[in-house]
Amino acid sequence: MNKGSYTYEYPRPSVTTDCVIFGFDSEGLSVLLIERGIEPFKGCWAFPGGFMQMDEDAETCARRELEEETGLKADYVEQFGTFSDVNRDPRGRTVTIAHYALVKKSEVKGADDAAQARWFPIGNIPPLAFDHDRILRVALKALREKIHFEPVGFELLPQVFTMPQLQDLYESILEVKFDRRNFASKMLKLGILNEVDDGTVRKGTRNPIKYSFNPESYCQMKAKGFRLEF
Amino acid sequence: MNKGSYTYEYPRPSVTTDCVIFGFDSEGLSVLLIERGIEPFKGCWAFPGGFMQMDEDAETCARRELEEETGLKADYVEQFGTFSDVNRDPRGRTVTIAHYALVKKSEVKGADDAAQARWFPIGNIPPLAFDHDRILRVALKALREKIHFEPVGFELLPQVFTMPQLQDLYESILEVKFDRRNFASKMLKLGILNEVDDGTVRKGTRNPIKYSFNPESYCQMKAKGFRLEF
DNA sequence: CTAATTTTGCGTAAAAATTACACATATAAT
């Protein structure tokens, strides 16, 4: 196909997607960024993303770019806003449909091998390219609201986790502290956690009980309309 | 400027905005639609919207199209999602950034004069063009969630309103019924309502107290983080 | 190796929020 072969009656902005990738481990919440090797914003970090193809919708594009640029396949990808400031990209008019992805860092193997991809804790983000700092703020806000309606936490934790881990997750995302006993009883009362018997005999109380997320119960709950109050 | 004078190396989708306009009166919640005079979807109804110009961002575009096509200027316009299905427009690849607008029907004068614009109650929507039925469902969901965090109701009611009106509004949007005494006390406890003295002496209790929204109190509340629980 | 500290599970009492509900009065309807 020739260069410059697409002609339109009126000018059109470029359409891209960007993807804010959230991960979680004992260090807290973090995002995966890619270092830009070229101008503009050379040396700055940015979310993976790129131009939307004519045969894919926005979420498909976000997932494709995510995999191409980081090697990750995310289960959970969701659109949270579209950014269209006239001057957001110095190269030309660009509209980006922003998504966030939730990945289990415990299952991410060679993501750090990937050329210039690195995890940054949410409290220590380097200078970002374009309007990505604004996009990150909006992404965090969206995630914080989402966690009240959907158990997004389970997309971020390992398959099997403990109550303290789950509490850490909620505290990291919402930036608050909970009483551990109240947190546990509220969570258990929801009825979406399965106790996992990993064979080890629980003698003392210091080795925590292992849980896994029960998607079936969750779906039933969701059908009735559900809200996680914190 | 010549026809067909914009040429790009890769194909680009069109970018449009659409605007779901919500209004409220004693009949309940309704939306303002425009009848399509031409194919495709001739005779169907659609949200006002159109192509984004190169010198305006999405919200500016939505407001412009809204005014051009209905004569309305809306105070409150907010983006709630971008729709990018590959086949959503039979004429070609189009991505639309969808917004909703809240208007005071009480202050809308000649909007119905406008050629083919008409209000439809939310329970009686005619066949819609393109994927606008889906867009409407998402808009309603967004509005229902928003009402928990922001006093969107006050954008829909007249400047001065009564408690029963406010309750009707909440009940219409959330599709539930509240105990009128509990609703009133909860609302008043928020401290964002001013009692309006309209001079008339309130003898009986059947003529309801008039209120207005107090934006200052609301801003203070919002700063502390706020949620309206229903 | 021993002692001190920390982590975890469990359960209860106090406080706060939500819910359910009754009556009086003037307007509106019959």
Place this chain on the structure above:
DNA sequence: ATTATATGTGTAATTTTTACGCAAAATTAG
């Protein structure tokens, strides 16, 4: 004129949330 309806007000019962103490084993410190 009589009846029905809409509105304001307050309180008791219930439910939910919050605060907090204790015991046991693992971990850490010495």
